[in-house]
Amino acid sequence: MEKINKIFxxxxxxxxxxxxxxxxxxxxxxxxxxxxxxxxxKNLNNSLLASKHLHPDLIASYILYxxxxxxxxxxxxxxxxxxxxxxxxxxxxxDEYNVLLGEYKNIHKFVDQSIVREEQTAIQQGKNIGPLAxxxxxxxxxxxxxxxxxxxxxxxxxxxxxxxxxxYKKKIFSDNTDDFYKTRGRTSDAFQHGLYAIEKGDFxxxxxxxxxxxxxxxxxxxxxxxxxxxxxxxxxxxxSDFIGLFKSFNxxxxxxxxVNLNHSIxxxxxxxxxxxxxxxxxxxxxxxxLIDNLDVAKHSLQKVINGKGRYSKESLELxxxxxxx
Amino acid sequence: xIDAESVINVLSTVSEEKQQIVKLRFWGDLKFxxxxxxxxxxxxAVKKMFYRTLLExxxxxx
Numbered sequence: 001m002e003k004i005n006k007i008f009x010x011x012x013x014x015x016x017x018x019x020x021x022x023x024x025x026x027x028x029x030x031x032x033x034x035x036x037x038x039x040x041x042k043n044l045n046n047s048l049l050a051s052k053h054l055h056p057d058l059i060a061s062y063i064l065y066x067x068x069x070x071x072x073x074x075x076x077x078x079x080x081x082x083x084x085x086x087x088x089x090x091x092x093x094x095d096e097y098n099v100l101l102g103e104y105k106n107i108h109k110f111v112d113q114s115i116v117r118e119e120q121t122a123i124q125q126g127k128n129i130g131p132l133a134x135x136x137x138x139x140x141x142x143x144x145x146x147x148x149x150x151x152x153x154x155x156x157x158x159x160x161x162x163x164x165x166x167x168y169k170k171k172i173f174s175d176n177t178d179d180f181y182k183t184r185g186r187t188s189d190a191f192q193h194g195l196y197a198i199e200k201g202d203f204x205x206x207x208x209x210x211x212x213x214x215x216x217x218x219x220x221x222x223x224x225x226x227x228x229x230x231x232x233x234x235x236x237x238x239x240s241d242f243i244g245l246f247k248s249f250n251x252x253x254x255x256x257x258x259v260n261l262n263h264s265i266x267x268x269x270x271x272x273x274x275x276x277x278x279x280x281x282x283x284x285x286x287x288x289x290l291i292d293n294l295d296v297a298k299h300s301l302q303k304v305i306n307g308k309g310r311y312s313k314e315s316l317e318l319x320x321x322x323x324x325x
Numbered sequence: 326x327i328d329a330e331s332v333i334n335v336l337s338t339v340s341e342e343k344q345q346i347v348k349l350r351f352w353g354d355l356k357f358x359x360x361x362x363x364x365x366x367x368x369x370a371v372k373k374m375f376y377r378t379l380l381e382x383x384x385x386x387x
Contacts, residue, residue, distance in 0.1 A: 004372070004376075005372075008357060008372055012356050012357065033380070036380065036383060037376055037379055037380060039383075040379045040380070040382065040383040041379055044332060044347070044351060044379065044382070045351060047328060047329045047331075047332050048329055048332060048351040048352065054352075055329065055333065055352070057333060058348070058352060074345055074363065074364060075344075075345045075348055075349060075353075078349060078353060078355070078363045079349070079352065079353045082353060189384070192380060192381075192384065195377070196377075196381060199377075
């Protein structure tokens with residue numbers, strides 16, 4: 001983590017001294033993925049800054065923001081002063097701005113005129129707009145009442161379904177996912193695809209890619225990390241519910257999670273990633289809790305506590321909840 | 326060097342949040358701590374997302 005932070009610190013600098021350039025190379029040296037990241041960073045930095053002018057997309061977004069069409073555009077709300085100041089100083093970008101603003105105004109004028117024409121046609125055809133609005137208001141009231149009833153029903157069911165699940169089966173995944181972008185040397189395309197799929201919540205694709213990574217790189221030293229991520233992914237895939245209610249867990253997926261987490265522990269034997277081994281024990285404990293194998297779950301969680309793993313606090317809490325139930 | 330148009334095209338295929346982080350860094354010249362503050366996220370989360378987005382862009386451009 002310290003190393004990657006140092007790399008970010010160096011990349012933030014506008015210019016690097018010779019010593020800093022050398023340090024950046026040294027920091028990235030053993031890791032192909034980090035080297036690749038630095039290369040693409042430099043490439044993007046050069047291509048996006050090369051023209052010294054504002055990109056038309058950025059100017060167009062700025063106009064939409066200025067005209068009140070996209071006031072929630074965070075990018076522009078942060079950069080608007082910089083953009084304005086650049087437009088004041090750069091005749092070329094100002095010309096581009098004026099052209100785009102002209103186009104924007106023409107489109108608006110055309111849309112406004114079309115709407116007025118439609119309204120006039122409706123009036124000429126003798127449509128009674130008043131009662132129609134009245135009927136719409138009634139329809140809205142019915143819709144609102146129906147929605148309120150549905151919501152009350154939903155939250156009632158939510159209460160019933162939640163109270164039926166012991167606390168130790170809820171919220172399997174920790175909020176701390178910062179560690180997830182560390183790849184522990186896994187640089188294969190399949191592994192990267194797996195991570196992207198997890199990010200999108202597509203566990204099925206993630207399982208497919210991570211299994212492929214394991215199959216193709218069985219003998220690599222860092223393969224334990226793919227097993228670890230695959231184990232956690234199976235846990236995510238195991239969970240299902242009906243419109244957020246009546247949570248249940250697929251036993252087959254939980255079993256596969258256990259198999260992969262155990263592989264992760266077995267293959268993590270270089271001594272460099274002991275803390276990750278404890279993380280595997282934590283998720284192993286959680287998996288056993290889902291299938292109500294409380295003794296084995298407790299045994300795994302106790303290992304996390306004894307080894308002072310980063311999920312020690314959570315493990316203690318889970319054991320407390322188990323003992324309460 | 327990759328041309329800016331290709332970068333913009335590929336960038337438009339990733340999520341809005343990822344685009345914002347990349348654009349704020351390169352177009353806005355904001356530091357990661359500043360981006361985090363503006364987007365109401367932790368600095369670590371922004372760095373993580375930036376790191377992975379760049380690898381994703383690289384993959385899509387290859």
